[in-house]
Amino acid sequence: MSGSKTNELNYVNRSKKRNWQIIIWSFIWTASMVLVDKAELYGWFGASWMTIVGIVINAFFGLVVIYVYVSFLNELDDLQRKIQTDALAIAMGVSLVSSFTYGLLVTAKYITDVEISDITVIMVFTYIASVIYGQVKYR
């Protein structure tokens, strides 16, 4: 097929580019979160307005990550988009159920050390597992 070598990686190249954008912006967002957290913990900020600015900047980076991820989803082909949205739906459902169960366990005092990051970890691992499941299912 003429020109296929030149064009063959169009979809793959775009996907790679979007993947790198997600990785880079996720790293920036996470790094800013850690920075603000440590700055507040060790008193690096001289004034409370600096903390607010740091939080706002972190939130902005979070919005950029969302934008980049939505752009990533929109550029996927039919199958890949289905795999990703199925994984997101499962992760959201599991997170929702987990958070309510977690709340009940806290109320019943089976859990005393509340960590919101526990739910985040469940959500992330569920998402990753669901994406892997989808990729294997349609292999």
Next chain:
Amino acid sequence: MKNKLKILRAERDWTQADLANALNVSRQTINAIEKGKFDPSLPLAFKVARLFNLAIEDIFEDESKD
């Protein structure tokens, strides 16, 4: 959904990668469609039909029974 994608591709001596590139999708999508594991969206089905210069019904077979 049964389809003749593999046959049409073989007639033209195209690889799955060639067809994926022509349709601007991943090779995994082509593989999944050919194996009947995944049904393409309507826009993709139209793209396939235009590429092979055939009607959609000549490529994809609706197996649902009314």
